[in-house]
Amino acid sequence: MKSRVMSFIKRVAAVALFAPVVAMAAGAELHLDKAPVSKDPAALQHGAKLFVNYCLNCHSASYLRYNRLQALGLTEGDIRDNLMFAGEKTGDLMRISMRRDEAKKWFGAAPPDLTLVARARASEFGSGADWLYTYLRQFHRDPNRPTGWNNLVFPNVGMPHVLWELQGEQVVKGGEHGASLELAKPGKLSPAEYDKAVADLVSYIVWMGEPVAEKRKTIGMVVLAFLAGLFVLAFALKKNYWKDIH
Incomplete structure (x- = not known):
């Protein structure tokens, strides 16, 4: 009995040790298309419009407030008139009214919050933008699935193809x-127009994960330039201070 218990513990430990390696190996086989992420305000505004109309019905973005979209060049009036359809205020978080327990009953799992989804997928696949861009273009009809849809990037996904009216219906060919x-x-x-729409949506989702990314990078460059100048001054001071000793 004791030997069987020890053998079971060893097997569990082996699985726990090598499971991440297997998962990484499986993820490495996944081909991801390069996402044309844009920083253009017009593209980000279009992406925000697609997100609110097609994603925010089931997925929340509860770490972002509506008025944060002013950073994309929108006014509070633009946000209120074009991106808000209920009684929210522009200072409210981008939440949904659907309850998680009901969502789990309907979809099998509660749709996740999307505020940080690009950054989360980046930790798994190296580029969250590439994963999202490929995923949103790989839906196809599958009568064996409850929603009637499946995905080559995320097999047996519970999410239906919410953008199907824009893309159309794809079917699988080949083995x-x-x-x-x-x-x-x-x-x-058209396929080209749909790819552009998905690129704008992904660009917005990437921006949503860190709206201050560009400002952070600019501050970082200024700090590095300051430290470089400070180093030059400190080195000159050191040489002048020690010149009589050396």
């Missing part, structure tokens, strides 16, 4: 290891 997608029913946008 399991050589699967590709084919547009069976066009959407409101």
